[in-house]
Amino acid sequence: MSFRYPGTSRWALSGVSFHVGPGETLALVGVGGAGKSTVAKLQLRFDDPDQGTVRLDGIDLRNLFLSDVRDSVAVVLQETLVFHGTVRDNIAYGRPGATEAEIVAAARAADAHEFVQLLPEGYDTMVGQRGRTLSGGQRRRLAIARTMIRDAPVLLLGEPTTGLDAQSGLRIMDPPRRLMTGRTTIVISHNLLTVRDATRIVVLDRGRVVESGTHDDPLVRGGTYGWLHRLNAVTGPAQAGPSFPRTVPS
Ligand SMILES: Nc1ncnc2c1ncn2[C@@H]1O[C@H](COP(=O)(O)OP(=O)(O)OP(=O)(O)O)[C@@H](O)[C@H]1O
Ligand SMILES: [Mg+2]
Known part of the structure; x- marks a missing residue:
């Protein structure tokens, strides 16, 4: 597929194909x-x-009901982690009418139950505008709990790049792993750690696929690691995990 944002002359995606x-x-x-x-x-x-x-x-998405598309694909992206409301609302939003047991089970699976219990009012605690009362890692866990309870077959998962507590840097991949099990997942990534989990890798550069293949393919691995080395010059060493705080290039 190829795609250009309306009013722009550059292709944002050009001849991109993957499955x-x-x-x-x-x-x-x-x-x-x-x-x-x-x-x-x-x-x-x-x-x-x-x-x-x-x-x-x-099936071409254009031939499906939009509501079916949106029901089938769950998204955990940086931009949409937490909304203004209680912790309970934030999790239950994934499935209106969810029972207390379902909400707690989802929170446990997302490694959120522990910290939620320590909040002043537990599951009834209001989380501020854009979830400002929570740390980046906590917001992410709530979003994962919400997605867990939604139980959609397809998952779009953005890696944590900002607002991540350094302490939980490595552990943060565990709840997503649980979420990914049995689902068709696209992980959107800058990071070698998440690449290692993938059964398939597609490297995009300026709207084009520049590498594609399985992780075990030595050619792809060589190319991808070579590419990630070049990337490291921009974002710091990938093998050290999510680098945070990031330094501003001088
Ligand atoms: N709403 C928009 N209108 C016009 N151009 C856009 C819009 N959103 C993105 N673009 C352009 O499309 C290209 C791809 O952007 P995109 O947001 O998909 O990149 P990305 O890989 O997600 O980057 P990042 O890692 O920074 O999130 C960029 O050249 C960007 O400037
Ligand atoms: Mg982006």
């Missing part, structure tokens, strides 16, 4: 502006490609 099988995890890797979020937008049908198609179970 994720049922239950597989695909890592979509690339530096800023590569087109990763654009893929997510097209997957959710906020826009349609100018050329080519985005398909779900082989």
Whole structure:
């Protein structure tokens, strides 16, 4: 598929093609502006490609009800982690009418139950505008609990890049792993750690696929690691995990 934002002359995505099988995890890797979020937008049908198609179970999204597309694809992206309301509301939003037991089970699976219990009013604690009373890692866990309870078959998962407590840097991948199990997942990533989890890797650069293949493919691995080395020059060493705080390049 190819896609250009209305009113721009540059292709945000150009001749991009990939496929994720049922239950597989695909890592979509690339530096800023590569087109990763654009893929997510097209997957959710906020826009349609100018050329080519985005398909779900082989069906062009344009031939599906929009509500079915949105019900099938759950999103955990940095931008949409927590809304103003109680912790309970934030989790139950994933499935209106969820029982208390379901909410707690989802929170446990997302490693959120412990810290929620320590909040002043537990599950009834209001989390501020854009969740400002919570740490980045806590917000992310709530978003994972919400997605867990939604139980959609397809998952778009952004890696934590900002607002992450350094302490939980490594552990933070555990709840997503639980969430990914049995789902078709696209992980949007700058990071070697998440790439390692993927059954398939697609490297985007300025809207084009520059590497693609399985992690075990030595050619791809060579290319991807080579590419990640170049990336390190921008974001710091990937093998050290999510680097935070990031330094501003001089
Ligand atoms: N709403 C928009 N209108 C016009 N151009 C856009 C818009 N959103 C993104 N772009 C452009 O499309 C290209 C791809 O952007 P995209 O947001 O998909 O990159 P990304 O890989 O998600 O980057 P990042 O890692 O910084 O989130 C960039 O050149 C960007 O400037
Ligand atoms: Mg993005």
